[in-house]
Amino acid sequence: MNELGSPLDTFREEARELLEQLEQHLMQLEEDPTDHDSIDGAFRALHTIKGSGNMFDLDDLVGFTHIVEAVFVRVRDGKLPVSKDLIDLSLQARDHISSLLNETETGAADNETDERSQLLSKAFEAYLGDEAQSVSGEVFETHDSATANHSQHESEGEFTYRIEFTPASDSFLTGANPLLILNELAELGSILKIGYCEAIPDLKEIEPEHCYLRWVILLTTDQGENAVRDVFIFVEGSAEIKIDVIAEADPLMGESGYKRLGEILVDRGEIDPKDLEAAVSSKSYIGEVLVKKGFVSEEQINSALQEQNYVRDIRENRRTVETSTTIKVKVEKLDELVNLVGEFVTMHAGIAMVAERKNDQDFRAAAEQMEGLIRQVRDLSIELHMVPVEILFSGYRRLVRDLSEDLSKQVQLKLEGTETELDKNVIDSLKDPLLHIIRNSIDHGIESPELRKKKGKSPTGTLRLSAYYSGASVVIQVVDDGAGMDVERIRQKGIERGVIDTSDRYSEQDILQLIFAPGFSTNEQATSVSGRGVGMDVVRRNIEAIGGSIRIETAKDVGTTLSIRIPLTLAIVDGLLSRIGDSLYLINLSYIVECLDLQDVRKGGNGGDMIDFRGEIVPFLDLRSYFGVEGDRSEHPQLVVVAIEEKKIGLVVDDLLDKYQSVIKSLGKVYEQVEGISGAIILGDGKPALMLDIDRLVKVTRDEVKK
């Protein structure tokens, strides 16, 4: 009904994305305060939010964003250095714009936000210095033109002008500041300024009030030549101004649509065509030759080269815009597609079953052909649903920054393998668990700078988030170089709480896994950040819910590594259907090592719960009794040997049926606490069946053996 959404909804959605980008740029700037791409990016994000917001008369939002943008104009123009304070303030502004944006949705404008607007505006105005007055005064005028600029920007009719501008030498005295003119030009479009210093005399001869500079300015804009000339209106009489069009937005222009170096120099009148000819014939780098022969100065060559590059870049940008073939699709639509494809797969499994039963050759052949096709559609739709893990990782930059500040720690965040792709749903379900783990690492893992120095480490701790493919899984690691976990303390705590006994049969990994037990915490002092062990059990549950597992490695004073292993895709699983009593259960094929007749392997005599599997003693679990199934046992119970990380167990079922491919569905909140079942599938006849939680069953069985 409301699928398209109102333009305002679209704006909000886009603005939120832009805010996200803004944050990324700000975080980048914090690392490298001179990164021009990020400065430009931050400015563009603000500019676009302001511009589009103006179309919806969102005055509060537009007004506030304008002031922030004005500060970034100064940063972009190199008038204001990026300081930590500015980043702090800008991040606050980002959050504030976000809440202003939310207000446009709820429609509730409260005083608190107003006050905050004013407070932050004041802080930003401080950065504007003298410009503050004019900026807040002319808000509406400027962004009207900005909007107009923006909306036409990508349309058509862009020209690139070469402007040669030589101010009169007394222009400083007449108050015609050339910088203002350059800034005004920059407002018109994208710009490249090349300054010539060749006229500056030696220091002893210099006249401080004289202007010795001249510029060649390349401006790409959708404005006409008159608009460009208007900028020079006050200096027209005194300065030398030459404006040429050097490139038009002509889609037909071929690849080599930019001019050669020599041509540019001739165009500018900096070289005689005859001299050029002579230089070209000498077959060396033309620039070098020209300088050597004294036809032009090195500065002129550089300037011409810059022009060449500039025009080429503009061209290329235009081309990429034109050939861009991505479409934005709502995530819900993709979700729906993946779901439907899942249904499709399920339904086909039903058809294949019928085909098998009917034993009709043609029917079976058709069903098989269909399977091939469906597999392709399935793979494609899963691919559509994959997103790079960067989306997840970069979201933590801010958290790490804020948290380390709150805790007075120095933490550097490193991201690795950000291009690794994962199912969107998996990414969503990883968000909270990772947040928790990162919090813990910073709070408990990484030490204070003083303590680190004492230990002989760098005062700045490193937190590494990395992702990589490993077989049919993706491994995500959170690595810190902090204090490490105290295994002995965790063991003591475990004994105290009666979770383990004092014997030494527990491996280090067994003990470390205890931190995932509900309410388990060794930290005596609870902090507001990571609390008292609340959460790690939730972390494990969430990760297991998406079929993942979690491992810890730790070494005292070296650090802790948490590895989360998750299947590449959750959507569809290949499994083996097995029967226990009247119910069917699906076992994920990727865990199955082998299927055997129980009689063949069962160790006779003592009747223990062990089998001899190829010389290895493996415990097994009778699912009939584990699930409390009544009725007669099968005459030939089957044993399915499954393994998780080399840990093998056998599962006894009544019968094995067939391979089955299906979408896995969540059992929902009501069955969240069920043990041994991880989800449901829908069979060909429409009846649900259950999916065995192998991870859990392996754990349960092996724990049982220990006791």
Next chain:
Amino acid sequence: MSTVSQHDSSVGASLGATAAAQAEAADTEKYLVFSVAQEKYAVEVVRVEEVIEAYGITPVPRTPSYLLGIINLRGRIVPVLCVRRRFGFEAAVTSSDTRLVVLQVHLGEEMVSLGAVLDAVHGVVDISPSEIEKRPTLGNDENQHIAVTSIAKHENELLLVLNADLLLTKEYLDNSYEHLRQRVVG
């Protein structure tokens, strides 16, 4: 589409949409009337997703006995609860009157679909707010009364008004699982 569907798109069944539309006009509320163990109950129709036959239920092992399992509701997995067992009665043999009512309930912070197996469904009635009274608290507030917060006197009949959210609360569920775990250990 009527305005109702914009207020609450979860009311998929036309039953809910038309009923709520009429209720708006008459200032009365639509209730679905059903019976469990010889007593008549009423539940707000806006909470009812649909009424279906009670079959195709796949049991889920190691769960409290009042949870019957799951059904496939057009591709969605919906948990099913036996209202009789939940209210502390003996489970009845399925008859031709037995129905499965899919309700929208709050569970913790989530809104979930929950199938409720009942003895019979009698239809939809209009009940005005004046006909509803708060249920007097009795000494032995056990089982079924937990989810019944008020009583409606409608056309000389007493209807126990069921608060759908109290049919299965998170606390109750957590307790049941805890019991189960202890029994398994013991």
